[in-house]
Amino acid sequence: MSSHNTASLGAEGRVPEPLNEKSLRAQDIQEQRLLLSLATPALLAVIAIVVIPVGWLFYLSFTGSDGQFSLVNYQKMIEYKSYARTFVTTFEVSILTTLICIMIGYPLAYFLAMLPERLAGFFMLAVLLPFWTSLLVRTYAWLVLLQKNGILNDFAMSIGLWDSPLKLVHNLTGTLIGMAHIMLPFLVLPLYGSMRKIQRDLMHAASNLGASPVQAFWKIYFPMSLSGMVAGSLIVFVLCLGFYVTPAVLGGGRVVMVSTQITAILENQFDWGAASALGVVLLVVTMIILTVATKVFKLDAALFGKR
């Protein structure tokens, strides 16, 4: 970018001579290093809060109860059925939540992208308001709405949708409803961003050349919106994998995700090795999915470039 900028020379106000090129380059490099040192506090903080603690867990996961190196914690994961079930549940919940988000998020993002920008900005508040509201508050709201004599059951029975109260919470249904609500903005925001970048002229051209509106949508618009959709889905999926609060409250102990299991192990058995091993596997799975997906879909720009 500005690695060999001439700004550092500007102060001297002279055109550099080839003779001092070496010292100038040295100055440049020195300044680069000085600049980079501004990132030191952030770097140290991340090392203290992420690298060392997670490294420690990594170490604990490979340590047996006698303090020697052992794979016993990972063996437990294979031997005990409950651990395997936890991972299955986690993937199930994450995949279903992602699919629900795509199904209801795509039409919403499309609707917003079709509106004039000013109006879209207003309707966007409907996405941003829950996004900014505490996750705990939203989980609580769903608990209230979905409970046995809650608003949704009362309403559905009063208009005759079902006769006796349905069990909507403290199970998978409640968990999925709550998680989809919390994750939806993470899908809609990048999707909307990529849709806004699609040139309307292309749709115009397609219909000029004889495509029906449906054809034009599926052949032109949809493929171009895919990058945003994949990026959004990936964010949703990865966030779901490590989710704790909503499944713990709305699942009512019936939906045991990896993170719920980790805390349960710590609370009941104080088994740091087993809890760490679960955490390490969760981290490795997350990393693999992220790396593979960014490579396959070339997502670097979509995920990190534009925000």
Add this chain to the structure above:
Amino acid sequence: MNWLKKPASDTQLTHGDRLWLYIIATIVMFLLVIPTLIVMPMSFSDSQYLEFPPSNWSMRWYYEYFESSKWMRATMTSLQVGILTMLLATPMGVMAAYALFVSGHRASKLLFAFLITPMIVPVILIAIGVFYSYGRVGLNNTIFGLVLAHAVLASPLVMIVITSALRNYDLNQERVARSLGATRIKAFFVITLPQIKFSVVTCALLAFLTSFDEVIISIFVSGGSNATLTKHMFAALRDFIDPTIAAISTIMILVSTTLLLATQFISAREKK
């Protein structure tokens, strides 16, 4: 209904053909907003049970909240930790974002990826790891420990917002200032900072909210007289539905809505 027959898209669809889309989008937006809003009227109910609409109105749960020393202390802790997190994460993130953006060093891209890892690593893992490490150095249940952990969660957000602000800003202005004799520090504070100040305010608010709403790390790392609001709320939600939560939720919704509208206002100002 003339409007229905008007063209709505570049592919000769009318608004009438699009009606299904408008209906779906309206329902989804309704579903997004209503659950949050419905908590507000319920917080004014007189009943132990959560009924809607409430049969009798009262401020009972607000009294319960404001008169409880447990909730008040937790609120104070959360506000204190939120503000301190904001004051720590904002300069830390702005410095890092500026450094990595301006220096063309080979390592800067890698460093950026490293510094935003707190967003990628599952929070539960950070929470138990920090709990374990803090146990060794005696930082559990301290304000400082919680602030440090929250600041690390918040600084990637700060970095992303500031980096995108710097992208839209012409760094040559800073070079001009420096060629006229300003030091780099002076050039940053006099020329660059005033032009990205709205983004700085936005990410400061984001940092505050990140800490104020954070649950998992707070559950593990905060405790005793330094337990946060979210820690108490989570415990109350898991065990039984205490209507006081409705009152607290209403207050939290008002706080986050105010902050959201503030950022919207700020970004509108910035565009001008």
